Amino acid sequence: MQFARLLHWALRAMVLPGLSCAAAEPPPAALREFAIETPAPGVYVHYGRVQITTPENAGDISNVGFVVGERCVAVIDTGGTYAVGRALRGAIRRVTDKPVCFVINTHVHPDHVFGNRAFVDDRPEFVGHARLTEAMARRGPNYLNALRRDLGAVADGSELVVPTRTVTQTLALDLGGRTLSVRAWPTAHTDQDLTVHDSTSGVLFLGDLVFERHIPVIDGKLRGMLAALGELKKLSAKVAIPGHGRAASWPAVLVSEQRYLERLLAGVKKAIAERRTLAQAVQTVGEEERNEWALFDEFHRRNVTAAYAELEWEE
């Protein structure tokens, strides 16, 4: 492996500080009408498209929101590009002049964090799970590379911004007259999931612990996702905002995801018990869920892969 290591270091040596310049151009067409809904007083949500990131949607594929207190504003996720982050910031400014004091990232996935850059000049606290910085370090280069590959110029200005305040268990954020409770979860959708609860309005931001219409995605642990659903059910919420899809009645919104994950669990366990390989299992497991979800072809086989790699050690 001598050769491999030499090549590896030779390539690493090629790293030089690059210069990325993004002109403050008008937003992509997809973001010109950046619709905001108000599920409760002082709580605002923009629902991203249930799609994968494309130049046409400019990375506007996840739900982002903000909560306005008497003193300042907290942002919950910032969208998949700098352009989405700017559109969100514009929407906030149409509602209030109060400063943005917190930008919370519910997890590391690019569609939730690449808009952070749009808020840097506001000098907020960037709030993330205690493992978010490491996840950004491990995944950031790949995410940025993929974003540029997939979006070209639409990705311009998109950058990672790491947390300045991290959450190990829970954290209370005072916005003046209302307090947000941020909760860090054990490995579920990812190993750095957060939820955000506004006790004043009863609105619960779920991040990607819960998907609606959009097929659930496992990038952490299948059993962890199921465990999180069990815990979430115990919480009371007036309105629940999933990371993808529409707000729905609580906790009924969990039912479809739970069914999907339980079928996946049973199907993968059966495949392993029958000595089917990973490559074989992805061909068959969970096909009965195909018509229940958007983006099944984009994520289902990936979920089977993740579940198989997790569950094969349980035998």
Place this chain on the structure above:
Amino acid sequence: MKVVCSVLAVGVLLASTSALARGSETDPNQSEIWNKVHASLFQGARFETNAEQVIVLETPARAEDASVVPIAIRARFAQSPERRIDKVWLIVDGNPSPLAAEFQFTPDSGRADIETRIRIEEYTFVRAVARTGDGKMYMVANYVKASGGCSAPAGKDPAVAKANLGKMRLRVEEKPVAGKPVLAQLMVSHPNDTGLAMDQLTRMYAPPHFVRRVEVRYDGKPVMTADVDFSISENPNFRFYFTPREGGELEASVVDNQELKFSTVMKVDGSRVASAQPERTPQ
């Protein structure tokens, strides 16, 4: 017009390697990385034209989960004293370390087949190069598209992977019959971590920690030996063949780049599908 500029080190490495590696989707010989590998690792060796009569490479068209991409390399014939494959290289052009694995087989391997799981960083050719007992070289290549969005080659839960370091499972997948190649599987719990280079953004650093060598012996004689690195997925998994006689022991030993050693042994029992009892034996 306001212009926002920022210094970015992150991503430049990958952007530059991928541009080199991607090459043409249709012609595996146009990849610049491959041309370098061909010159340095294989000294520009000539490849025979009938590779598909010697080996088959199975890959998914798309890396559904970039951190766990199942691949299989299959020999088109059983190992025999007259005709055998003694070495197979697995190369992923678009990865930071393109040489993912070198597998060595013997007549006792029965078949020079290997299945494993790899990380895929980018749209890339994946290739298998085989050397037969007569010294001839063969290459097959498949193009694999990286998955978009949130699929990344990084592990899913580095903390858990570290906690389970070194657990091993070894098992025979079929009822062993003396003299016939039988399929076996080795699972190693290991983060197989590429490590983290210090960057300006996160200030995080982690040294690489990965399995570098795997040896499987049947009754003391090698049947599958692999020199590998972090292009192999977290929790390295290998499916391979060996030719049992009556009874005997199958033994697997693993060494990582920090010189941690793990091994496990199982009895091959012809009367049933043997399942492995072993737990790890740190040495």
